[in-house]
Amino acid sequence: MALFPDLDRQLDANGSGTSVSLRQDSAEFEYFVARGELARGENLAHGFAHLAELLTFAPEREDWQALIGEYLTRADLDTLIPANADGGRYYATEALRAWAFAEDGKLHDAINLWIAVHQAKPNVRYLQAWAVPRLEADGVVEGMPRDLCLQMLATMLNGVPELRLQTARQRDGSARVAAIARRVAATHSGSPELGMMVPGLLRKAGDFDGALAQVAANEEESGATWHNAVARGLIHREAGDPEAAEQAFVAALALDTSDISAMLEAGDTFLNIRRWDRALPWYDKVLARQPEHDWAKPSALWCRSKLSADPGGPDDPHIEALVELEKQGMWRARSLINQFRRWDGFLPEPSDATANALRSVLEAEERGDSMAIATSAVEAPSNMTAFRLAGMDATISYNSVATPDPREPIADIEYTVWELDGEVLAPALPPPPPDVAAAVAEVAALDYERDRVWAAASLIPRRIADVTAEQLLSVVVHPPPVPPGPHAPNVLAWLGRVQLAAADALAHLDEDWKPSKRRGALMSLLHGPMDWSTNAAILALTRLARAEPALSVDIGEAFAELEASRPDAGAVCWEQTLYWCWCDLPHLWDKERDALWAKYQGAANTD
Numbered sequence: 001m002a003l004f005p006d007l008d009r010q011l012d013a014n015g016s017g018t019s020v021s022l023r024q025d026s027a028e029f030e031y032f033v034a035r036g037e038l039a040r041g042e043n044l045a046h047g048f049a050h051l052a053e054l055l056t057f058a059p060e061r062e063d064w065q066a067l068i069g070e071y072l073t074r075a076d077l078d079t080l081i082p083a084n085a086d087g088g089r090y091y092a093t094e095a096l097r098a099w100a101f102a103e104d105g106k107l108h109d110a111i112n113l114w115i116a117v118h119q120a121k122p123n124v125r126y127l128q129a130w131a132v133p134r135l136e137a138d139g140v141v142e143g144m145p146r147d148l149c150l151q152m153l154a155t156m157l158n159g160v161p162e163l164r165l166q167t168a169r170q171r172d173g174s175a176r177v178a179a180i181a182r183r184v185a186a187t188h189s190g191s192p193e194l195g196m197m198v199p200g201l202l203r204k205a206g207d208f209d210g211a212l213a214q215v216a217a218n219e220e221e222s223g224a225t226w227h228n229a230v231a232r233g234l235i236h237r238e239a240g241d242p243e244a245a246e247q248a249f250v251a252a253l254a255l256d257t258s259d260i261s262a263m264l265e266a267g268d269t270f271l272n273i274r275r276w277d278r279a280l281p282w283y284d285k286v287l288a289r290q291p292e293h294d295w296a297k298p299s300a301l302w303c304r305s306k307l308s309a310d311p312g313g314p315d316d317p318h319i320e321a322l323v324e325l326e327k328q329g330m331w332r333a334r335s336l337i338n339q340f341r342r343w344d345g346f347l348p349e350p351s352d353a354t355a356n357a358l359r360s361v362l363e364a365e366e367r368g369d370s371m372a373i374a375t376s377a378v379e380a381p382s383n384m385t386a387f388r389l390a391g392m393d394a395t396i397s398y399n400s401v402a403t404p405d406p407r408e409p410i411a412d413i414e415y416t417v418w419e420l421d422g423e424v425l426a427p428a429l430p431p432p433p434p435d436v437a438a439a440v441a442e443v444a445a446l447d448y449e450r451d452r453v454w455a456a457a458s459l460i461p462r463r464i465a466d467v468t469a470e471q472l473l474s475v476v477v478h479p480p481p482v483p484p485g486p487h488a489p490n491v492l493a494w495l496g497r498v499q500l501a502a503a504d505a506l507a508h509l510d511e512d513w514k515p516s517k518r519r520g521a522l523m524s525l526l527h528g529p530m531d532w533s534t535n536a537a538i539l540a541l542t543r544l545a546r547a548e549p550a551l552s553v554d555i556g557e558a559f560a561e562l563e564a565s566r567p568d569a570g571a572v573c574w575e576q577t578l579y580w581c582w583c584d585l586p587h588l589w590d591k592e593r594d595a596l597w598a599k600y601q602g603a604a605n606t607d
Helices: 005-017 027-040 044-057 062-074 091-103 107-120 126-135 146-158 168-187 192-204 208-222 226-238 242-255 261-271 276-289 296-306 317-327 331-340 353-363 382-389 434-444 450-458 469-477 491-506 517-527 532-547 549-564 575-582 590-605
Strands: 370-375 393-398 418-421 424-427
Touching: 005 027, 027 044, 027 062, 027 549, 044 062, 044 091, 062 091, 091 107, 091 126, 107 126, 107 146, 126 146, 126 168, 146 168, 146 192, 168 192, 168 208, 168 450, 192 208, 192 226, 208 226, 226 242, 226 261, 242 261, 261 276, 261 296, 276 296, 296 317, 296 331, 317 331, 353 370, 353 382, 353 393, 353 491, 382 393, 382 424, 382 491, 434 450, 434 469, 434 491, 450 491, 469 491, 469 517, 469 532, 491 517, 491 532, 517 532, 517 549, 532 549, 532 575, 549 575, 575 590
Parallel strands: 370 393
Antiparallel strands: 418 424
């Protein structure tokens, strides 16, 4: 299905001369110009340049790829990509040049050029979308020069995260690349680099047994090497065996005593599973050799903070030192310190008056079974859900109702999640099926890491093939119980995690957008009654815009509609979340982002 059906209808009905209002640099704008110039045929180079920009948003879209062929049948490549006066070459048009090379039978030239384009713009999925389908054809990889194969595999290996951080779609791509890597390994041998790359690609595809078998085959051929030992350690780490991983990294160090990378990998192995006591000695070993190492130094500070009496407290000197490293531009310090900031590394607990009352009750030594609460203004209905999760009955009354009424949707919505029961909101959906609730609970129970939650939630529609939007939305209002255990989150934290996991799963429910089940469901949360789940919708939509930037403008317009509906009285539970996340939408111009950041700071200062 086309991404812009309304625009397609206008173009098909009125031709390229139709009048529309579009945001410059958006996917819609690039699509409109690319199709319009193709229809007119007067300035094909101009249209082709806009087509190149369009494909940066989603190179995998087959309907957009079809436009490349239409252009190439109308003009030759030199006409479509005229030489720049200064001799410069632009990555987006060079990617299309490589496409033309591939169509002309010059696949090796195309692969070389796509690799160069990837190095210039690694976030655009040209290799996955355009190179992989061609490499899958019989005999193609087998006929490629060995050095080109190695360069291609190295680029692909660095282009995807580890399996636990991959979405369902990324896992599909990793499996395809792993199959190509196996063919490369069968064709070429004797390279230490290949000994790292092929097991690495199998590891990232989740084929841990196959990756270990490949390492064993490498060792039969080349013996015990540093490359083989490190490859084995990384496989064990991602397969969930930190002890075996550490042993492999120790073996690597024995083979190369000057190496520090194996020390860092061992430290990361234990930091990733929050074994600060096991990670810290490894980082200290690195610092003994390189006291200012830009990965080990912040990592060691993080471990020391976690092992201190008051981790992350106001007087924690390790966090203060991390902040100073961040100010110096140290990326690792920033990635760690972000875990103390809102919505990056953790979910802030709600601060409604009702939530604060529940928090006090939970912290008390004794508590009753029921509670009556009167608030000055309407608050989120999830407050009552939290009380029920805590095993308590609660009644609530309001002294006033703001305008617009926060209990009412702010726009037409497809799914009704909450409905009025007298003066308060109650769940409008029946409880979810047990398997759906259990799948969401499994994601919510993960140690909170935004990338990991997003990736794990994407697998829910794959695991439960017939899951519906209504069922996932029902988990928002009928959350599963808090899991048992000494490290379980409190009720308030748990409910936020459940709602975010459900929203993230909704974002992966299908692949269309206008219309789609995922858009209808997420917009129903965003534009429905004011609730903590509004925050979950904001977070999921923001992450979706980053993953699929062609959707960013529409999501930004939905955020603007939410902002315009802010109640004129009372606390607004979604306000800070909205401005923080809105700043992260990829389509924004710097001036817009600065204005939104100022609004976030204003909202934070009044919290």
